[in-house]
Amino acid sequence: MSCQPTCNNRTLLLKKEEKLAKLNQTKTWLKELVRQEPWRKTEVIKKMEIVDSMIANAMAESGLLVNKIARGCQVCSRLTKQH
Secondary structure, three states, X not given: OOOOOOOHHHHHHHXXXXXXXXXXXXXXXXXXXXXXXXXXXXXXXXXXXXXXHHHHHHHHHHHXXXXXXXXXXXXXXXXXXXX
């Protein structure tokens, strides 16, 4: 059984989605920066690698949360059994 609508995992997933949106916006800004200031390409490449790594981590964490929500976390399972 999936998690309750008020489960903390759902809130955490929403925060991860917000984080991913911000990271993707940062990536867009970095691409624009290298177009406007090509002499900063090396710096931008390094920053882009950091952002890509952060995106990969956030995606992995989001995937785990989705699994927990779909299967039902321990807290929600206990609440369901009590009712």
